[in-house]
Amino acid sequence: MAERKVKELLAGSPLVTVISPTATPALRQYHEQGKLKWVPREYAEGDLEGAFMVHAAANDPEVNKSVSAEAKARGILANVADHPDLGSFIHPSVLRRGRLLIAVSTSGAGPLAARTIRKKLENDFGTxxxxxxxxxxxxxxxxxxxxxxxxxxxxxxxxxxxxxxxxxxxxxxxxxxxxxxxxxxxxxxxxx
Ligand SMILES: C[C@@]1(CC(=O)O)c2cc3[nH]c(cc4nc(cc5[nH]c(cc(n2)[C@H]1CCC(=O)O)[C@@](C)(CC(=O)O)[C@@H]5CCC(=O)O)C(CC(=O)O)=C4CCC(=O)O)c(CCC(=O)O)c3CC(=O)O
Ligand SMILES: NC(=O)C1=CN([C@@H]2O[C@H](COP(=O)(O)OP(=O)(O)OC[C@H]3O[C@@H](n4cnc5c(N)ncnc54)[C@H](O)[C@@H]3O)[C@@H](O)[C@H]2O)C=CC1
Incomplete structure (x- = not known):
């Protein structure tokens, strides 16, 4: 999950920090290539200092809750993977054709339904x-x-x-x- 969000973020902004004891091979590679900073430990309160935006994507709901509480206290934009209502925004399914960008959201009803609708639009809006x-x-x-x-x-x-x-x-x-x-x-x- 975190890997997918990081790929999206890196497309727009080079300043990504991943805080997690473990990381996927792709995330480790980005770290080694200097494309992001990986801090190999658990999240600790205070980690959000100076951040513009945070994605809470740990597989522990308590950790995601703490991250979202710190984000709220600091007024930082937050996406909370397992508890969307604790965050300030959710991700749409995205179709890009050069300068054309179509974002599909089901407002949390069903992410796979958003993907299915995006796939349908791929036929109408070709290359x-x-x-x-x-x-x-x-x-x-x-x-x-x-x-x-x-x-x-x-x-x-x-x-x-x-x-x-x-x-x-x-x-x-x-x-x-x-x-x-x-x-x-x-x-x-x-x-x-
Ligand atoms: C609310 C939201 C918050 C957010 O993440 O911003 C959210 C929440 C949750 N997703 C869950 C599961 C899955 N999500 C996906 C995939 C995607 N999820 C995306 C968005 C969103 N997901 C936001 C709402 C968007 C909307 O409503 O339109 C997409 C569109 C965009 C993206 O992530 O970039 C991307 C498809 C991209 C594409 O292909 O086009 C898959 C499939 C897969 O991974 O292959 C599964 C497994 C199958 C299943 O569970 O259905 C769970 C349950 C977790 C659990 O219980 O374990 C929650 C939590 C909950 O529902 O409360
Ligand atoms: N929004 C979406 O589209 C989706 C959301 N989910 C949700 O996202 C979350 C993560 O799912 P996956 O990526 O599949 O899990 P995963 O198990 O692959 O990855 C979880 C990561 O969190 C890290 N972690 C655990 N405790 C931590 C802590 N205290 N501090 C920092 N990092 C910590 C782990 O080391 C691991 O790298 C789950 O809550 C799941 O319900 C899952 C699929 C899609």
């Missing part, structure tokens, strides 16, 4: 969304750089994201527009 959103990003940047009139710019920005313009195909690969095609589209669609 073509990565290229589509990169292209949309580029297109919006070009509109912002080239159209100085704010009303005209707003209309174009809205239009760029609407159906039938630069959209991912329902099947097959996405074909991005060239800068020349985008320029042409801006000229053709600009209203005074």
């Amino acid at each position: 073509e969304y990565e290229e589509y959103l990169d292209a949309l990003y580029f297109m919006r940047k070009m509109i912002q750089e080239q159209v100085s009139n704010s009303a005209a710019r707003q209309k174009l920005l809205r239009k760029a994201s609407s159906p039938g313009v630069l959209e991912p195909p329902s099947q097959g690969e996405f074909r991005p527009w060239s800068p020349e095609e985008i320029k042409q589209w801006i000229n053709d669609n600009q209203e005074e």
Whole structure:
């Protein structure tokens, strides 16, 4: 459990400390590579000093309770693996396609149901969304750089994201527009 959360955290922040007498091979490896700090002992009150966020994931409910109490006293964000209501947030099941991020939560009803719903969405939102959103990003940047009139710019920005313009195909690969095609589209669609 702790290993899964650490992998998610390391994707965004390099400052992770694991406090636990034992660690999985993957966590030991991260420690050896300097990607996280492993403190090989049991949790002790005071360990949360200076922390921004804590994950209480010990296999002992009493330990998780103590961690959540210290987090509350210090005003630190906490996720409590076996007792979600003692924490301040829970984890969604996450689907990423480049710039697209879809988070599914059942609000604690059933984590595996969240996973099943996420898997269903994987079919509707395929890898073509990565290229589509990169292209949309580029297109919006070009509109912002080239159209100085704010009303005209707003209309174009809205239009760029609407159906039938630069959209991912329902099947097959996405074909991005060239800068020349985008320029042409801006000229053709600009209203005074
Ligand atoms: C409340 C929450 C708090 C939180 O962790 O933030 C929570 C709580 C608990 N999970 C438990 C069990 C399992 N959780 C998973 C998996 C996931 N759990 C995740 C989230 C959440 N789990 C939050 C609610 C999210 C929501 O409701 O939508 C996911 C979505 C995201 C993630 O963890 O990153 C990730 C799937 C990721 C994916 O694949 O997409 C598996 C399957 C597995 O491990 O393979 C099992 C074993 C099967 C089973 O028990 O159903 C238990 C019982 C523990 C026990 O009694 O031993 C509790 C405690 C309780 O329910 O009170
Ligand atoms: N939220 C979720 O998605 C899930 C939550 N769980 C819950 O998460 C908890 C952990 O589950 P697993 O990772 O499967 O257990 P695990 O037994 O694999 O790992 C527990 C870890 O806690 C450490 N630990 C025990 N006492 C400690 C202490 N006093 N101080 C510091 N570390 C201590 C152990 O050394 C071990 O490394 C359980 O409470 C379980 O109910 C389990 C599965 C999924």
